[in-house]
Amino acid sequence: MLRLEVVLYLLASLVLAWIGGWFFVNGYVLSLGLDCAAWSALTVWILVRSVRAGFRAGAGGTEAP
Numbered sequence: 001m002l003r004l005e006v007v008l009y010l011l012a013s014l015v016l017a018w019i020g021g022w023f024f025v026n027g028y029v030l031s032l033g034l035d036c037a038a039w040s041a042l043t044v045w046i047l048v049r050s051v052r053a054g055f056r057a058g059a060g061g062t063e064a065p
Helices: 004-026 029-061
Strands: none
Touching (some): 004 029
8 A cells, every 4th residue: 555655745746747837838937947846855855754764664673672
């Protein structure tokens, strides 16, 4: 089963891609750049959270008794 974060990321990506396409078609270059920056920030945030969660899960399993 997909995690809620993944589902929200996919939904946000779909919305940001649609908005970016609208900006591109209508010639709003600066807004398109800001949309791409928001998309990149969202991607990095999800990746960082996933890596941190993985480290926390891995560290919990390797503690000495």
